[in-house]
Amino acid sequence: MSEGKIRLYVDQPLGAGQAVRLSSDQAHYLVGVMRLAAGAVILLFNGRDGEWRATLAEAGKRGAIAVCEVETNPQTLPPDLWLVFAPIKKARTDFIVEKAVELGVRRILPVQTRHTNSERIRQDRLQAHAVEAAEQCRATFVPEVADLVPLDRLLRQWPEDRCLYWCDEAAIGQPAEITGPAGPAAILIGPEGGFSADEAAKLRGMPNLAPLSLGPRILRADTAALAAITLWQARHGDWR
Amino acid sequence: MSEGKIRLYVDQPLGAGQAVRLSSDQAHYLVGVMRLAAGAVILLFNGRDGEWRATLAEAGKRGAIAVCEVETNPQTLPPDLWLVFAPIKKARTDFIVEKAVELGVRRILPVQTRHTNSERIRQDRLQAHAVEAAEQCRATFVPEVADLVPLDRLLRQWPEDRCLYWCDEAAIGQPAEITGPAGPAAILIGPEGGFSADEAAKLRGMPNLAPLSLGPRILRADTAALAAITLWQARHGDWR
Numbered sequence: 001m002s003e004g005k006i007r008l009y010v011d012q013p014l015g016a017g018q019a020v021r022l023s024s025d026q027a028h029y030l031v032g033v034m035r036l037a038a039g040a041v042i043l044l045f046n047g048r049d050g051e052w053r054a055t056l057a058e059a060g061k062r063g064a065i066a067v068c069e070v071e072t073n074p075q076t077l078p079p080d081l082w083l084v085f086a087p088i089k090k091a092r093t094d095f096i097v098e099k100a101v102e103l104g105v106r107r108i109l110p111v112q113t114r115h116t117n118s119e120r121i122r123q124d125r126l127q128a129h130a131v132e133a134a135e136q137c138r139a140t141f142v143p144e145v146a147d148l149v150p151l152d153r154l155l156r157q158w159p160e161d162r163c164l165y166w167c168d169e170a171a172i173g174q175p176a177e178i179t180g181p182a183g184p185a186a187i188l189i190g191p192e193g194g195f196s197a198d199e200a201a202k203l204r205g206m207p208n209l210a211p212l213s214l215g216p217r218i219l220r221a222d223t224a225a226l227a228a229i230t231l232w233q234a235r236h237g238d239w240r
Numbered sequence: 241m242s243e244g245k246i247r248l249y250v251d252q253p254l255g256a257g258q259a260v261r262l263s264s265d266q267a268h269y270l271v272g273v274m275r276l277a278a279g280a281v282i283l284l285f286n287g288r289d290g291e292w293r294a295t296l297a298e299a300g301k302r303g304a305i306a307v308c309e310v311e312t313n314p315q316t317l318p319p320d321l322w323l324v325f326a327p328i329k330k331a332r333t334d335f336i337v338e339k340a341v342e343l344g345v346r347r348i349l350p351v352q353t354r355h356t357n358s359e360r361i362r363q364d365r366l367q368a369h370a371v372e373a374a375e376q377c378r379a380t381f382v383p384e385v386a387d388l389v390p391l392d393r394l395l396r397q398w399p400e401d402r403c404l405y406w407c408d409e410a411a412i413g414q415p416a417e418i419t420g421p422a423g424p425a426a427i428l429i430g431p432e433g434g435f436s437a438d439e440a441a442k443l444r445g446m447p448n449l450a451p452l453s454l455g456p457r458i459l460r461a462d463t464a465a466l467a468a469i470t471l472w473q474a475r476h477g478d479w480r
Contacts, residue, residue: 076456095335099463099466102457102458102459102460102463103455103457103459103463103467104455104456104457136458136460137457137458137459137460138457138458139457175474175479175480176473176474176479176480177474213479214479215343215344215473215477215478215479216316216344216478216479217342217343217344217377217378217379218342218376218377218378219342219343219377220342220376220377223339223342223343223466226339226463226466226467226470227343227466227470230466230467230470230471231470231471231474233416233455234415234416234417234471237455238455238456239415239416239453239454239455239456240415240416
């Protein structure tokens with residue numbers, strides 16, 4: 001039933017009869033680009049209230065209002081998996097965010113490491129990518145993309161109950177197996193240059209660390225992120 | 241030992257003492273871009289004879305010759321997995337090829353389906369992408385990228401002993417499990433518009449078909465390709 005309909009994320013409450021003012025970008029897209037008029041049906045979600053079928057009540061190029069009719073999908077959360085990664089080149093970072101949302105993670109945490117190229121990220125741009133990916137893949141939840149945080153600080157505050165999967169190149173040749181328990185988890189993907197000796201030592205000292213091998217070839221950071229999320233999802237996540 | 245060295249694919253025999261003339265593009269890259277001179281050490285592979293350490297004997301911007309010294313990695317084949325996919329937008333098709341090589345497949349077969357957008361592909365460009373990915377990920381093998389073939393014809397000639405994993409959207413919600421036996425296999429990724437009813441019926445009639453679910457969200461074709469290869473590799477491939 002939701003096939004083929006335009007699906008938009010909004011940051012407003014959704015519920016039966018609720019009127020939702022769309023952003024000017026969204027109005028432009030619906031009316032100017034997709035040629036929808038009042039009466040057209042779209043789908044809305046806000047990350048909290050499920051997915052709703054809504055009808056355009058007003059449809060101008062600069063402003064549009066949609067009224068929610070019926071819930072088409074209940075709100076669901078992806079499993080409690082974080083993706084922690086050192087940002088790489090722009091296109092590949094965008095890609096990691098898009099794919100993490102599709103595959104299903106709860107939070108995305110870019111980290112600054114000794115060898116990370118970028119000193120800063122455009123958090124707002126990455127968050128917008130996450131929204132777009134959620135619109136595409138019919139998720140009802142949008143993972144938060146956090147601001148860049150130094151790896152040191154993240155590890156110091158690491159929650160005791162969260163298993164940390166480290167895709168360590170030293171594990172190459174080991175079986176690709178998710179060895180940690182079910183429950184909160186995170187996947188850590190290092191920078192292309194690898195972690196510094198310091199950082200690697202700190203990681204090895206973490207009480208809830210689980211090394212994860214990803215086959216005999218050297219994967220790029222973006223490939224490693226996707227493969228690791230896939231394996232975890234199939235073992236402990238909502239792909240089971 | 242091979243860390244940090246430039247690694248190039250050549251289409252010539254490799255062996256102790258063998259002199260290899262590099263292409264003019266490669267010579268330009270080594271000498272013009274990377275500023276290497278005679279005596280510099282690089283790594284060579286050709287997809288058949290393993291990886292060799294070689295020394296530049298002549299190094300001009302238009303021509304360079306390297307002499308093989310010692311084998312640094314034996315020739316290895318990825319497991320007998322094919323990736324069959326309907327080409328999508330250029331950047332995402334490039335991406336699928338790059339990732340398939342990193343994750344490890346034996347052959348890459350673009351197929352023409354009822355809903356495939358592109359009538360043709362640039363096979364030479366995709367093959368060059370595969371070479372570049374192999375150079376990056378330290379594989380000694382480069383999968384062949386076949387020319388675009390109609391799905392019908394491929395299915396008519398389908399080898400009896402090759403399990404065909406179909407990432408069918410109808411399987412959404414099933415566990416993400418590789419259910420087929422070890423041995424020759426292929427992963428089939430449909431076009432963004434899905435298969436036609438005709439094609440789907442033909443697929444369901446294949447004797448060695450194994451449906452594969454990839455979680456509750458709708459994955460883009462490129463994401464599905466990567467996730468499916470990952471699951472197969474961890475179950476039956478060289479990631480075990």
